[in-house]
Amino acid sequence: MSTPRLEIHLDRLHHNALTLVTRLARRGIAITAVSKAILGLPEIVHTWAAAGVSSIGDARVETLEALARQGITLPMVLIRAPLLSQVDRVVAVAGISLNSEPETIRRLAAAAQRQGRRHGVVLMVELGDRREGLLPRDLDAAAALTLQCPALELVGLGTNLGCQHGVVPDGINMAALSALAVGLEARFRIHLGLVSGGNSANLSWLEHAQTTGRINHLRLGEALLLGREPLARRPIASLHTNAFQLVAEVIEARVKPSRPLGERGRTSFDQIPLLEADAGEHQRALLAIGIQDVDPAGLRPPAGLRILGASSDHLVVERPAKPLELGEEVTFGLDYSALLRAMTSPFVQRHFCAGTEPTRPTGPLSQVTPRSPGAALTREAALHRRRAAATPS
Numbered sequence: 001m002s003t004p005r006l007e008i009h010l011d012r013l014h015h016n017a018l019t020l021v022t023r024l025a026r027r028g029i030a031i032t033a034v035s036k037a038i039l040g041l042p043e044i045v046h047t048w049a050a051a052g053v054s055s056i057g058d059a060r061v062e063t064l065e066a067l068a069r070q071g072i073t074l075p076m077v078l079i080r081a082p083l084l085s086q087v088d089r090v091v092a093v094a095g096i097s098l099n100s101e102p103e104t105i106r107r108l109a110a111a112a113q114r115q116g117r118r119h120g121v122v123l124m125v126e127l128g129d130r131r132e133g134l135l136p137r138d139l140d141a142a143a144a145l146t147l148q149c150p151a152l153e154l155v156g157l158g159t160n161l162g163c164q165h166g167v168v169p170d171g172i173n174m175a176a177l178s179a180l181a182v183g184l185e186a187r188f189r190i191h192l193g194l195v196s197g198g199n200s201a202n203l204s205w206l207e208h209a210q211t212t213g214r215i216n217h218l219r220l221g222e223a224l225l226l227g228r229e230p231l232a233r234r235p236i237a238s239l240h241t242n243a244f245q246l247v248a249e250v251i252e253a254r255v256k257p258s259r260p261l262g263e264r265g266r267t268s269f270d271q272i273p274l275l276e277a278d279a280g281e282h283q284r285a286l287l288a289i290g291i292q293d294v295d296p297a298g299l300r301p302p303a304g305l306r307i308l309g310a311s312s313d314h315l316v317v318e319r320p321a322k323p324l325e326l327g328e329e330v331t332f333g334l335d336y337s338a339l340l341r342a343m344t345s346p347f348v349q350r351h352f353c354a355g356t357e358p359t360r361p362t363g364p365l366s367q368v369t370p371r372s373p374g375a376a377l378t379r380e381a382a383l384h385r386r387r388a389a390a391t392p393s
Helices: 010-025 042-051 061-069 084-093 102-115 136-147 171-188 200-208 222-226 336-344 375-390
Strands: 005-008 030-034 055-058 076-078 096-099 119-124 152-158 194-196 217-220 244-257 281-287 306-310 315-318 329-334 349-352
Touching: 005 336, 010 030, 010 042, 010 222, 030 222, 042 055, 055 061, 061 076, 061 084, 084 102, 096 102, 102 119, 102 136, 102 152, 119 136, 136 152, 136 171, 152 171, 171 194, 171 200, 194 217, 200 217, 200 222, 217 222, 222 336, 244 336, 329 336
Parallel strands: 005 349, 030 055, 030 217, 055 076, 076 096, 096 119, 119 152, 152 194
Antiparallel strands: 005 244, 244 281, 244 329, 281 315, 306 315
8 A cells, every 4th residue: 555645534533523513512512624634625524514513614715615516515614814816716615704804804795796695704803812803892893894795694703712822712712702792793783693712722611611601613623633622732532533644654774873974054944953862873764754745743653663853755763672674664643733734745645444434323422413503504504505406417
């Protein structure tokens, strides 16, 4: 079998999604499954759909377009603010987009009017992580603008934490988001069907929260894929953390001196490597995978194996207890960064492991119906089904 390759276990991914859908449904929270780390791989998206996620989200309109071509009929959510140059494409494929710029909202309105569509807008608000979002004082103006556009629907309010500065979602900032939603509804006499509290980083808050307030929606990627919460990389109870494994092949295994010889400068990636103590001659092996294919810092090596360094197309490792052999395959676990880059590389093959097809859920879990995050996604689901039925095969 060719290497390097990602081994993908769809049964484990189905279990993760079904577990989270069920667990969050009990708190009145629905899930948008974020596909950006897997480049919208349709086999995984279909697995998520079978597990009951409410919609599919991605940061790139190109991925949403590819999913539509693959026959995905779940509602599509663009989770990064639309590019002005892509508003027509966004409206054509996504029922909802997350927004913070008034000019982008105006351009979306014009595009939706040209296409005879109604596009859903979630206004993003900045609550501390200092990435995207309106400041709370600017929220009313953006809401008024959206409500003035007949081709747009103000479907909700959202925030994002944990990604830029690692700000932890907690009772304070989640209560602030709920209060902003309630205040907006009162001032404009509207109902916001979707109040999106954030991403996988919110799961730790949710685990201990006595009340969720108006939060009824999360955008999950890492938790679904890797079974971990991103703030401390802590495994989530009952989830699989090994749905993905990266396999690389040994292309050289030779005994060499441990210390470099000659004057030293920066490496090919502008790093100044640490000079380790001289350990004499020992085996170091080269694997046929590198920084072009994966984030080496995000690899989890098997017990007894140590990563010594990486260049664009080599990973340098050692295994003192049992020297590696030419042609041997080495299997690594991955974190989110490593998975993202490995999925992006055209040189990493994807292999679905035997016996991983998800089965239809049975028993108590299958009898739990997730509560909708509001009419917004329900309407979008119906709209997408109608569009799919009207599209000639």
